[in-house]
Amino acid sequence: MATPMPLSGALRLVDYWAIVYKRTWKGGVITSFVTPFFYILAMGVLLGDFVTADPAQLDGAPSYLAFIAPGMVAVQAMTIAISETTYPVMGMVKWQRIYYSMIASPLSVGEIVLAQLGFVLVRVLFSCGVFLAVLAPFGVFESVGGTLAALPVQLLIGLAFATPVFAFAAGLDNESAFALIFRLGMIPLTLFSGTFFPIGNLGPVLEAVARVTPLWQGVDLTRMLVLGDVDWVWAAVHVVYLAALAAVGWWLTVRRLTRRLVK
């Protein structure tokens, strides 16, 4: 028997992740949908009522709600990716040691990582898909085709966050560092990556910083698409940036998890 291909091995894990999903999807609906909906309501609708900026100042969005809606979708992709690759990974390495039972079978670490990332992407797909579908009737998206194209972009954003965080979590001794990811990573990114206001407002230095964050790359790409106003060069830069981050994160994850499990 030859070494199974990574994909065929990962497919053997579909049953495991399907059972996990069946058990957790209800809780996921609350956290992954209700929270962003509250943000949209509070910031977009109620606070946004006071914002009467010129569309030119809002990256071309006709209203403040239309400005933050794509940002919130991208934040959602990031949030799910990070939450699925922090505590769950620690649990599988340390608390329940599920990875050890997996590597006792013919599965390789690469196959295990691939399957878990597949699961993360399914979560991002459902969550962001529902989110886009619920926002659409409010008339916040200008382009139908662009909005449809924004969905696979959310998967790319999810992957760009999932793989580096997975790599980080795979080598940790305990979960205390996750607080740093949430407080010093996720929250500042959510606030300052062009989600609630254009990054031009940050001033030249901070704007340059914001431009290199993966979330801004994702937010800007999503916004261009749903507003139907795509700068193809920038779009290509965003895609390449996010894909490169995902690839480096993938490599690091397999390496660090292998070191952790096979020693």
Next chain:
Amino acid sequence: MSDQTSMISARGLRKSFVQRSRKGPGIEFEAVRGIDVDVRRGVAFGFLGPNGAGKSSTMRMICCVSPVSGGELRIFGLDPATHGPEIRSRIGVCPQEDTLDNELNVWENLYVYGRYFGLPRDVVRDRIDELLDFVQLTEKAQAKVDDLSGGMKRRLTIARSLINKPEILILDEPTTGLDPQARHVIWDRLFRLKQQGVTLVLTTHYMDEAEQLADRLVVMDKGVIVAEGSPRELIEQYSTREVAEIRFGVGENEALAPKVEDLAERVEVLPDRLLLYTDDGERALQDVLGRGLRPETTLVRRATLEDVFLRLTGRSLAD
């Protein structure tokens, strides 16, 4: 029942770990220091030794989840470095610490594990029914793992390790932490597997477990093999037939040892008692009493692997 097919063969097998420190170079620690092992098909092979002897490190190398640091290791004649997945598909592993998914029920734990091996879903379902019956957990199929007793969890882990119909079943400390009754249930099941022709490889620091289950065993201490043979051979070679245990008051044992030294082939001084190795324990005891010594308690018993280990290493297994 055994034939000459080599299931596991190790030559000069070594395992070392580098313990990283934040400052300065890492310290190298050798867990396994060059062991030779041959396990033939159908045999129940035991690794006996105290904690830290290198048993688990050896098991992990055999399970292809720990790279060999030196020497040669072959399982089914294959090299773990190049044929890890193939070897793992033909062995079953019952690890020392349970790696069951507490949030899945008993049936689901077996099901997902069978799928890891790429077994078709209907095959897995059929095998689950058989295996639950074999480990007497059929009634618990829908129970949460968290609600199972320690013995049930271990039986579930054994059932799980059998899902791929392994040619070798590897058990790392299969009954550590279980109560006596649960241990006997496990031993009974393992004995049945042995009768079915499954090659068993187990580690244990319980001499009674090794005596019950192992046809052949190696005694490991500090990363090396210090003796090898069947339990009976080892006892014959390294111990007398009987042992008279005598216990004096606290602190007196060592002081009184010279007074009984000539009454047995060998005397071991333990902190709480003296062990007199002789072929006639009752006789030795009479001689002790004949000298006017008055031990608080006495016991005559047959020699066990514990005595072999004490002889070989100067320490008891529990240390």
